[in-house]
Amino acid sequence: MEARIEKVKQQLQAQGYKLTPQREATVRVLLENEEDHLSAEDVFMLVKDKAPEIGLATVYRTLELLTEMHVVEKMNFGDGVARYDLRTESNKHHHHHLICVKCGSMTEIMEDWLLPLEERLETEYRFTVLDHRLDFQGICAKCQPDNPPEQP
Amino acid sequence: MEARIEKVKQQLQAQGYKLTPQREATVRVLLENEEDHLSAEDVFMLVKDKAPEIGLATVYRTLELLTEMHVVEKMNFGDGVARYDLRTESNKHHHHHLICVKCGSMTEIMEDWLLPLEERLETEYRFTVLDHRLDFQGICAKCQPDNPPEQP
DNA sequence: CTCTAAATGATAGACATTCTCATCCAAAAG
DNA sequence: CTTTTGGATGAGAATGTCTATCATTTAGAG
Incomplete structure (x- = not known):
């Protein structure tokens, strides 16, 4: 923890x-909530517990700064809110997301499945990939029809 | 055109x-601007030429309805504006986007490169894919260092 | 200690989107 | 034909996210 702060x-x-x-x-x-995809507002409220005098604008500014530094990754799932994740060594690129349209859960796939595609883009399209985003929307294992979920 | 309206x-x-x-x-x-990725505001202004009495809220409502009907595809490139594209037969799924971070241009890849991955999700994760989104950010052919772009 | 520039907090503003509600309209019912 | 009904609409208010502004604070240089 301290080591990462230091870094x-x-x-x-x-x-x-x-x-x-x-x-x-x-x-x-962000370190304490590495598993989540916090919105700026989420971060703001959590930071307020530690440092009640902080302002929302500062949180936005800090998140923007950390994004530029590539310390965090700014994501957008199309719900109108930007979300922020720490980048770790094993996580240089966006990971992929499985978003369930039934229960709203989100699973992450940490492997990078896109390297072959990125090579193809480089050769066929002369497009140098700096970053990517791959999200799937569908029905997760829990919500499969043959495996009824928690439905009232 | 009329046939598609009818549909x-x-x-x-x-x-x-x-x-x-x-x-x-x-x-x-939307039919007349199939090549573009229009925002709701864009659509609103274009519709106003045809039907000046239309309200912005109706455009939003209509686009939302068409999205539910899977007539259009609602996209989000992270610039804070939702964009809408008609879905065609050849375009049941999202296509992929190459977004250039230098000139802002966007290229589309109409092929679906993700079918193998979707099969893998189905078997390994029991996740049934309904839709996906794949965007790459990077440097397009025109803006490659060895091919200087239009830079003032 | 003083000076300077960066950083901050509070708040107003910008912007996209959604909500509210009175009105409209088309089709069904009488 | 008239009335009724419920979806659809237009206008503008309201919401929510994010950014800009600006006076104040802070940290470090000299």
């Missing part, structure tokens, strides 16, 4: 930014 | 909806 601090300082208490609190919240 | 009409009626003049005008605009 972020160094990344920021390398670009001339400071790890202010507000920024540190924000990063800590 | 939409039947789809709507099958679900108990009517093809009102406003809805028809909206569909016509």
